[in-house]
Amino acid sequence: xxxxxxxxxxxxxxxxxxxxxxxxxxxxxxxxxxxxxEIREDINQRDIHDMVRMIxxxxxxxxxxxxxxxxxxxxxxxxxxxxxxxxxxxYTPFLMNTAGKxxxxxxxxxxxxxxxRRIYLSTLMSRQKFCEAVVTYLAEFPMPQNPSEIAAxxxxxxxxxxxxxxxxxxxxxxxxxxxxxxFMCLDTLYKIISDxxxxxxxxxxxxxxxxxxxxxxxxxxxxxxxxxNSSDENLxxxxxxxxxxxxxxxxxxxxxxxxxxFMSGLEEKRKYSVLRNVSEACLKTMIERLTIPLARQHSMxxxxxxxxxxxxxxxxxxxxxDIKKILLVLQEDHSEGAKKxxxxxVDCSSALMKRFPNYPMYEExxxxxxxxxxxxxxxxxxxxxxxxxxxxxxxxxxFIMNNGKVGxxxxxxxxxxxxxxxxxxxxxxxxxxxxxxxxxxDNNANVILTKLQNLxxxxxxxxxxxxxxxxxxxxxxxxYFTPGQQQDSSEFL
Numbered sequence: 001x002x003x004x005x006x007x008x009x010x011x012x013x014x015x016x017x018x019x020x021x022x023x024x025x026x027x028x029x030x031x032x033x034x035x036x037x038e039i040r041e042d043i044n045q046r047d048i049h050d051m052v053r054m055i056x057x058x059x060x061x062x063x064x065x066x067x068x069x070x071x072x073x074x075x076x077x078x079x080x081x082x083x084x085x086x087x088x089x090x091y092t093p094f095l096m097n098t099a100g101k102x103x104x105x106x107x108x109x110x111x112x113x114x115x116x117r118r119i120y121l122s123t124l125m126s127r128q129k130f131c132e133a134v135v136t137y138l139a140e141f142p143m144p145q146n147p148s149e150i151a152a153x154x155x156x157x158x159x160x161x162x163x164x165x166x167x168x169x170x171x172x173x174x175x176x177x178x179x180x181x182x183f184m185c186l187d188t189l190y191k192i193i194s195d196x197x198x199x200x201x202x203x204x205x206x207x208x209x210x211x212x213x214x215x216x217x218x219x220x221x222x223x224x225x226x227x228x229n230s231s232d233e234n235l236x237x238x239x240x241x242x243x244x245x246x247x248x249x250x251x252x253x254x255x256x257x258x259x260x261x262f263m264s265g266l267e268e269k270r271k272y273s274v275l276r277n278v279s280e281a282c283l284k285t286m287i288e289r290l291t292i293p294l295a296r297q298h299s300m301x302x303x304x305x306x307x308x309x310x311x312x313x314x315x316x317x318x319x320x321x322d323i324k325k326i327l328l329v330l331q332e333d334h335s336e337g338a339k340k341x342x343x344x345x346v347d348c349s350s351a352l353m354k355r356f357p358n359y360p361m362y363e364e365x366x367x368x369x370x371x372x373x374x375x376x377x378x379x380x381x382x383x384x385x386x387x388x389x390x391x392x393x394x395x396x397x398x399f400i401m402n403n404g405k406v407g408x409x410x411x412x413x414x415x416x417x418x419x420x421x422x423x424x425x426x427x428x429x430x431x432x433x434x435x436x437x438x439x440x441x442d443n444n445a446n447v448i449l450t451k452l453q454n455l456x457x458x459x460x461x462x463x464x465x466x467x468x469x470x471x472x473x474x475x476x477x478x479x480y481f482t483p484g485q486q487q488d489s490s491e492f493l
Contacts (some may be wrong), residue, residue, distance in 0.1 A: 010035060011051055019061045052081040059097050066098045067108040074116035080126055091133035100422055103141045103205060107156035110134060114163040127167050128181055134164060135188045141203040143248045161208030168212050182212045194229065194230065194238035202241055204248045210258050218257050222265040228327035235274045243282040244375040256298035263305055279306040280315055287322045292331050296341045307348045308381045311388040313356035323349060324368045346375050408469050417469055425459050448475045
């Protein structure tokens with residue numbers, strides 16, 4: 001094909017490159033190079049600008065030619081062809097039309113745009129829009145299932161992160177402008193990972209966005225997020241996503257710091273149900289990851305938080321077998337990292353056995369602990385805060401701790417009394433109100449409530465195997481109930 005130096009022929013050459021066969025692609029580039037000098041004289045800048053937008057605004061068949069086209073046009077354009085405005089973002093459809101689902105190609109395109117930033121990222125707003133588009137599109141790239149593809153995936157992801165990081169550290173902008181760009185990226189990231197409407201987990205390639213914040217400023221960054229304005233469901237989805245990403249980025253140093261800071265931020269906002277739910281969903285996997293040397297330090301930091309903040313023994317008991325297995329694996333590894341991990345697990349477990357004592361399973365479990373716990377660490381854990389709501393009944397949880405070992409003695413056909421009392425002490429709000437009750441100065445007032453309070457306290461705190469409900473029975477039994485005879489529990493209640 002012979003191209004005349006006209007706008008139409010120039011456009012035809014471009015279409016050969018982006019939608020032709022392999023032979024047509026080669027011919028298109030040959031013709032385009034022949035037109036170089038004529039293009040400068042015959043086709044004005046506005047025509048080139050419009051043609052670039054027309055080509056890149058559509059779905060492209062030969063996407064691997066895009067980086068070369070960007071390089072080609074970088075010397076012929078005098079203004080940004082993406083027409084950046086405050087109300088839209090033309091980089092997003094461009095990346096979707098060109099990179100598709102190929103993160104390696106996306107990395108080439110991002111690097112080419114950044115290398116020619118004088119044209120393609122010429123203003124602060126264009127760089128903000130570009131970063132926003134890149135972060136948004138990275139969410140579509142999950143870690144490959146094929147192990148042979150993982151290394152290339154990570155290399156491409158890191159190349160993209162480097163471009164974002166370099167843009168965020170551009171000294172041509174003020175500190176406030178750079179901070180605005182960084183927090184715009186983080187805000188975009190949070191909206192993605194907290195979106196409960198997404199059908200799939202956001203792509204692992206997003207994790208690099210977290211590196212835009214220095215490690216020393218992670219806590220400050222988390223504090224800037226309005227966690228109070230997010231629903232528990234959104235917060236739970238965001239934290240779970242970060243925890244899942246840890247499985248794929250074993251060497252990522254800042255991810256565990258972000259998770260720990262996020263959890264601390266949620267604790268400050270008293271979002272305990274979110275923390276408990278995420279711990280229940282992710283702790284087992286976190287513990288299993290301790291078998292991997294590269295993951296130990298970062299995973300143990302999260303395991304430590306999830307374990308030591310528990311207000312009930314349920315989750316600890318659920319993962320005790322997993323802890324035993326991990327301790328056996330760690331004993332075969334004589335590295336310093338394995339020793340530190342072992343010590344931390346022993347400290348956590350020992351502290352929790354003191355917080356929730358008297359379970360028969362502990363006797364066997366303690367035999368599996370290969371080192372002595374550190375008394376100062378146990379003390380620190382036991383005196384630290386726990387994830388317990390103000391409305392959660394502390395006494396109720398202690399009762400659960402006793403695992404039903406404190407019973408009520410049958411005083412002779414008093415099953416109707418015992419069943420009612422056991423049901424009442426298990427009723428969270430009622431039990432909380434009874435335990436919190438302050439008797440008036442009149443000793444004769446509310447005798448039944450006072451007796452009930454004493455019995456509930458003993459049921460919850462006593463280490464005895466059984467208690468007598470005699471005082472409550474004497475105060476509460478109706479006069480028409482004959483002692484020693486069976487009665488209806490609902491009537492007694």
